[in-house]
Amino acid sequence: EAGVTQFPSHSVIEKGQTVTLRCDPISGHDNLYWYRRVMGKEIKFLLHFVKESKQDESGMPNNRFLAERTGGTYSTLKVQPAELEDSGVYFCASSQDLQGSAGELFFGEGSRLTVL
Amino acid sequence: QKEVEQDPGPLSVPEGAIVSLNCTYSNSAFQYFMWYRQYSRKGPELLMYTYSSGNKEDGRFTAQVDKSSKYISLFIRDSQPSDSATYLCAMRFNRKLIWGLGTSLAVNP
Numbered sequence: 001e002a003g004v005t006q007f008p009s010h011s012v013i014e015k016g017q018t019v020t021l022r023c024d025p026i027s028g029h030d031n032l033y034w035y036r037r038v039m040g041k042e043i044k045f046l047l048h049f050v051k052e053s054k055q056d057e058s059g060m061p062n063n064r065f066l067a068e069r070t071g072g073t074y075s076t077l078k079v080q081p082a083e084l085e086d087s088g089v090y091f092c093a094s095s096q097d098l099q100g101s102a103g104e105l106f107f108g109e110g111s112r113l114t115v116l
Numbered sequence: 117q118k119e120v121e122q123d124p125g126p127l128s129v130p131e132g133a134i135v136s137l138n139c140t141y142s143n144s145a146f147q148y149f150m151w152y153r154q155y156s157r158k159g160p161e162l163l164m165y166t167y168s169s170g171n172k173e174d175g176r177f178t179a180q181v182d183k184s185s186k187y188i189s190l191f192i193r194d195s196q197p198s199d200s201a202t203y204l205c206a207m208r209f210n211r212k213l214i215w216g217l218g219t220s221l222a223v224n225p
Contacts, residue, residue, distance in 0.1 A: 035213075
């Protein structure tokens with residue numbers, strides 16, 4: 001069974017440009033999360049989808065970030081325009097929603113974004 | 117004050133040693149307590165999780181939670197070079213994970 005896949009693995013862009021990160025969750029997982037790790041800091045929650053609906057987007061830094069989940073399948077995270085402080089590793093995770101469990105999150109390998 | 121505190125290390129031990137990794141937290145509303153392992157250039161992978169105070173064992177790994185002290189631990193027995201990785205504690209609040217910085221562990225053959 002394929003795990004969570006993310007693309008691209010690494011992106012280098014200039015300040016002011018646009019980047020779109022893609023995540024394909026494990027098939028059948030309704031829950032999809034985006035997290036980000038900035039160098040030297042903890043991994044931080046960005047947002048949570050249940051199917052195609054945004055359940056919680058309280059971690060999104062500002063309106064330069066736009067996340068979508070088309071038809072409840074794959075998700076994209078667009079940063080427009082990118083700023084230097086957006087550099088970091090963006091992780092996507094997915095989970096089933098099993099009542100009474102911790103809802104184990106399965107993570108992708110991350111998309112490393114470098115903004116110059 | 118950070119919600120989750122974790123010493124980033126690095127920690128270096130000889131093969132076969134017992135490793136102790138710890139986190140403290142401030143929010144008594146955290147519901148689940150998790151340990152993730154992350155190899156270089158990979159995503160975090162869940163090792164263990166606990167819900168209540170006490171111990172949980174899985175092979176060479178033991179997770180311990182003390183809710184009264186807001187303190188969690190992960191013990192690795194008979195550590196192996198393949199255990200060399202970053203170990204992150206994470207606490208679940210509603211549907212979010214709140215993370216520690218991660219501790220970098222090197223097990224030397």
